[in-house]
Amino acid sequence: xxxxxxxxxxxxxxxxxxxxxxxxxxxxxxxxxxxxxxxxxxxxxxxxxxxxxxxxxxxxxxxxxxxxxxxxxxxxxxxxxxxxxxxxxxxxxxxxxxxxxxxxxxxxxxxxxxxxxxxxxxxxxxxxxxxxxxxxxxxxxxxxxxxxxxxxxxxxxxxxxxxxxxxxxxxxxxxxxxxxxxxxxxxxxxxxxxxxxxxxxxxxxxxxxxxxxxxxxxxxxxxxxxxxxxxxxxxxxxxxxxxxxxxxxxxxxxxxxxxxxxxxxxxxxxxxxxxxxxxxxxxxxxxxxxxxxxxxxxxxxxxxxxxxxxxxxxxxxxxxxxxxxxxxxxxxxxxxxxxxxxxxxxxxxxxxxxxxxxxxxxxxxxxxxxxxxxx
Numbered sequence: 143x144x145x146x147x148x149x150x151x152x153x154x155x156x157x158x159x160x161x162x163x164x165x166x167x168x169x170x171x172x173x174x175x176x177x178x179x180x181x182x183x184x185x186x187x188x189x190x191x192x193x194x195x196x197x198x199x200x201x202x203x204x205x206x207x208x209x210x211x212x213x214x215x216x217x218x219x220x221x222x223x224x225x226x227x228x229x230x231x232x233x234x235x236x237x238x239x240x241x242x243x244x245x246x247x248x249x250x251x252x253x254x255x256x257x258x259x260x261x262x263x264x265x266x267x268x269x270x271x272x273x274x275x276x277x278x279x280x281x282x283x284x285x286x287x288x289x290x291x292x293x294x295x296x297x298x299x300x301x302x303x304x305x306x307x308x309x310x311x312x313x314x315x316x317x318x319x320x321x322x323x324x325x326x327x328x329x330x331x332x333x334x335x336x337x338x339x340x341x342x343x344x345x346x347x348x349x350x351x352x353x354x355x356x357x358x359x360x361x362x363x364x365x366x367x368x369x370x371x372x373x374x375x376x377x378x379x380x381x382x383x384x385x386x387x388x389x390x391x392x393x394x395x396x397x398x399x400x401x402x403x404x405x406x407x408x409x410x411x412x413x414x415x416x417x418x419x420x421x422x423x424x425x426x427x428x429x430x431x432x433x434x435x436x437x438x439x440x441x442x443x444x445x446x447x448x449x450x451x452x453x454x455x456x457x458x459x460x461x462x463x464x465x466x467x468x469x470x471x472x473x474x475x476x477x478x479x480x481x482x483x484x485x486x487x488x489x490x491x492x493x494x495x496x497x498x499x500x501x502x503x504x505x506x507x508x509x510x511x512x513x514x515x516x517x
Contacts, residue, residue, distance in 0.1 A: 292500075299329055318485065418438045
């Protein structure tokens with residue numbers, strides 16, 4: 143592994159200089175050697191350019207925010223620098239070789255990449271930041287990738303109304319380290335395959351930290367199966383509830399009768415905050431049926447006058463509820479869920495800083511490989 147010596151200077155530093163740090167971090171692991179041992183094309187003769195060199199090249203492109211295959215031509219300006227910085231052994235692949243080998247590898251390395259990501263965080267002493275209450279947040283969310291006007295595999299209508307993909311991502315810590323991700327077709331419902339993703343994410347988070355985990359999910363993942371997985375795994379959680387067919391009027395009536403936290407921020411607007419308890423039934427891993435009582439926190443807003451001073455003939459009722467097993471106050475639980483919105487910033491960094499929204503390949507498995515490299 144190359145030793146990195148950091149010096150302060152007034153000289154102009156080109157953006158690609160940071161690749162030396164990327165190469166040094168990757169050089170601490172045996173990930174590249176493991177890639178080289180993989181035979182992704184058994185029916186062909188041995189490649190002159192190893193898998194490790196191909197993947198190092200593409201990781202370098204991603205860190206520069208240039209995921210398109212043709213961007214590899216920028217390495218032609220100073221190939222010796224890029225080879226040394228990234229630890230490339232033989233040579234930098236051409237655009238055609240890069241495209242073909244990425245297609246050959248596809249999604250076959252997903253488990254290796256995710257495991258290496260966890261190992262890299264541990265080996266470099268990365269400790270996920272905790273919330274003031276001592277919990278380590280794990281934010282799981284689906285975000286659409288707009289790939290409109292393309293005919294790529296898996297591109298279909300997303301819930302945002304654009305054609306693209308709908309990957310699910312999991313971030314750990316207050317810093318938002320990407321610990322797990324899964325590329326999905328745009329039309330796929332956010333709950334489909336989420337239980338498996340949730341189990342995998344919890345397992346990986348346990349490898350990074352021994353601190354208590356706080357899992358935060360949106361209403362699209364309001365499912366008894368998810369709650370059961372989190373309870374059985376000993377995790378804390380805040381999950382936005384989906385009211386489905388529940389009556390807003392019934393919630394308001396209950397809040398008016400039992401809520402102890404009532405405020406009137408302005409005339410014609412009353413806010414009720416409190417908690418109720420509801421039964422949840424789920425099946426364990428050994429198919430045992432369980433029914434537990436789970437706290438359902440609520441924030442109910444009743445408006446009889448809008449913000450412009452207009453009286454409403456029928457009151458406007460807004461009901462927000464959350465599943466949680468935290469022993470904190472209702473307002474603290476609400477604040478913790480609102481902080482879940484920070485993961486939108488993490489999504490934005492991937493889409494803009496890394497320019498990863500429009501994936502480079504027409505093949506789904508290749509784009510899945512690219513998505514895995516984001517971690």
